[in-house]
Amino acid sequence: MHTVRRRIIPTINSSSIFLYKSIERRLFPQGSSSPPILQKEQISSADKMAKPISIEVWNPSGKYRVVSTKPMPGTRWIRLLSDQDCRVEICTDKKTILSVEDILALIGDKCDGVIGQLTEDWGEVLFSALRRAGGTAFSNMAVGYNNVDVDAATKCGVAVGNTPGVLTETTAELAASLSLAAARRIVEADEFMRAGLYDGWLPHLFVGNLLKGQTVGVIGAGRIGSAYARMMIEGFKMNLIYYDLYQATRLEKFVTAYGQFLKANGEQPVSWKRAATMEDVLREADVISLHPILDKTTYHLINKESLSIMKKDAILVNCSRGPVIDEAALVEHLKVNPMFRVGLDVFEDEPYMKPGLAELKNAIVVPHIASASKWTREGMATLAALNVLGKIKGYPVSTDPNQVEPFLDEKSSPPAVCPSIVNAKQLGLPSSKF
Ligand SMILES: NC(=O)C1=CN([C@@H]2O[C@H](COP(=O)(O)OP(=O)(O)OC[C@H]3O[C@@H](n4cnc5c(N)ncnc54)[C@H](O)[C@@H]3O)[C@@H](O)[C@H]2O)C=CC1
Numbered sequence: 001m002h003t004v005r006r007r008i009i010p011t012i013n014s015s016s017i018f019l020y021k022s023i024e025r026r027l028f029p030q031g032s033s034s035p036p037i038l039q040k041e042q043i044s045s046a047d048k049m050a051k052p053i054s055i056e057v058w059n060p061s062g063k064y065r066v067v068s069t070k071p072m073p074g075t076r077w078i079r080l081l082s083d084q085d086c087r088v089e090i091c092t093d094k095k096t097i098l099s100v101e102d103i104l105a106l107i108g109d110k111c112d113g114v115i116g117q118l119t120e121d122w123g124e125v126l127f128s129a130l131r132r133a134g135g136t137a138f139s140n141m142a143v144g145y146n147n148v149d150v151d152a153a154t155k156c157g158v159a160v161g162n163t164p165g166v167l168t169e170t171t172a173e174l175a176a177s178l179s180l181a182a183a184r185r186i187v188e189a190d191e192f193m194r195a196g197l198y199d200g201w202l203p204h205l206f207v208g209n210l211l212k213g214q215t216v217g218v219i220g221a222g223r224i225g226s227a228y229a230r231m232m233i234e235g236f237k238m239n240l241i242y243y244d245l246y247q248a249t250r251l252e253k254f255v256t257a258y259g260q261f262l263k264a265n266g267e268q269p270v271s272w273k274r275a276a277t278m279e280d281v282l283r284e285a286d287v288i289s290l291h292p293i294l295d296k297t298t299y300h301l302i303n304k305e306s307l308s309i310m311k312k313d314a315i316l317v318n319c320s321r322g323p324v325i326d327e328a329a330l331v332e333h334l335k336v337n338p339m340f341r342v343g344l345d346v347f348e349d350e351p352y353m354k355p356g357l358a359e360l361k362n363a364i365v366v367p368h369i370a371s372a373s374k375w376t377r378e379g380m381a382t383l384a385a386l387n388v389l390g391k392i393k394g395y396p397v398s399t400d401p402n403q404v405e406p407f408l409d410e411k412s413s414p415p416a417v418c419p420s421i422v423n424a425k426q427l428g429l430p431s432s433k434f
């Protein structure tokens with residue numbers, strides 16, 4: 001078998017290059033685990049099973065084989081794994097979304113753990129394959145894990161990690177950005193300027209909504225929903241109405257204290273209300289932001305009926321998951337209510353939009369970038385790698401998945417703990433407060 005072994009220039013900074021004895025770039029045929037190294041030209045594009053998957057290997061002599069289905073930001077995550085005797089294989093295939101077959105090929109016959117992405121379908125097929133390959137660890141590089149069948153993973157004895165906390169503020173900031181952009185019609189106005197249509201100030205030009213004193217509605221007041229609420233209340237002095245299955249006590253205390261502060265300074269205080277039903281939020285709020293998890297209870301939470309009870313000039317923001325909104329119903333609603341505006345980061349059939357959405361001026365659409373700040377994305381990669389590493393090494397699981405700083409501090413070694421394993425209890429894994 002002809003082999004190709006090329007040294008490539010690592011994309012990480014030069015100080016870390018010496019840590020890695022060699023880097024291989026190989027072409028990985030689907031359906032084999034320790035595949036022969038093939039030249040691209042040798043592979044017939046007509047033969048689907050022979051379709052190559054390109055990978056990058058770090059620390060080739062590492063004892064544990066850890067696969068990442070995507071290159072991830074930063075280099076700390078690679079260093080942390082390599083330093084702990086892991087051979088790290090990163091899929092560098094150009095295809096944006098890997099299929100189950102692609103991932104089966106990456107798992108192969110021996111694989112200790114995988115770091116995967118929210119675009120991948122992690123169900124019984126992949127978890128059984130991972131288990132057969134000797135693997136017991138998987139982590140999504142995301143806090144949301146609606147793409148993962150956790151029961152199937154548990155049945156196979158595979159731990160499922162996620163990355164909460166590190167993306168809370170970044171995601172909330174995008175929700176706040178979309179709220180402002182929609183309220184003040186920033187995207188429409190930008191397009192107007194660039195089209196050369198501006199010929200002077202006019203009293204009616206791009207008039208939008210003032211946020212101060214209006215009501216912000218939050219559906220799903222967990223980590224991100226609460227952080228978003230605080231930004232809108234503190235930043236724009238909005239009143240809060242929220243709906244969640246649980247009471248957001250800290251958020252309520254914050255609004256009470258901030259209201260008292262404003263009052264003491266002679267300003268109009270802000271207020272909060274926990275709604276008994278989601279419909280109460282939809283009826284009362286001027287800006288509504290969706291932050292629940294996606295599950296059976298939140299699928300199409302916003303549909304034709306719920307849209308119909310919202311104010312005609314309300315603003316709706318979605319930075320949770322696309323299927324929380326019935327997007328076809330939303331398109332119809334936007335068409336007949338031009339004053340109703342939306343800011344969407346996520347879509348029902350991602351990466352696609354429902355027909356008609358792209359043409360609507362009252363919709364702002366961005367490609368699932370809510371967690372896309374450098375610090376957050378590098379932190380997500382680190383937490384995902386530490387989940388996988390911790391399970392491989394037999395470390396206990398953190399009892400507080402919101403305590404992320406100790407894992408992210410670049411100046412010290414991370415604790416010997418898995419940051420967040422969602423099926424830890426079901427698997428009977430030991431836990432640690434650390
Ligand atoms: N667009 C993006 O890039 C990002 C999207 N997300 C999405 O945001 C979601 C929330 O993340 P976190 O705030 O960290 O999670 P979290 O678990 O802290 O908050 C979710 C909240 O939703 C509530 N909830 C669950 N079912 C509900 C229902 N039927 N009605 C109302 N509330 C309900 C929960 O009680 C919880 O308070 C993630 O699951 C993920 O899908 C997260 C990060 C980035």
Ligand SMILES: O=C(O)C(=O)CO
Binds near residue numbers: 143371
């Ligand atoms: O973390 C998530 O759930 C995302 O959607 C991307 O950050």
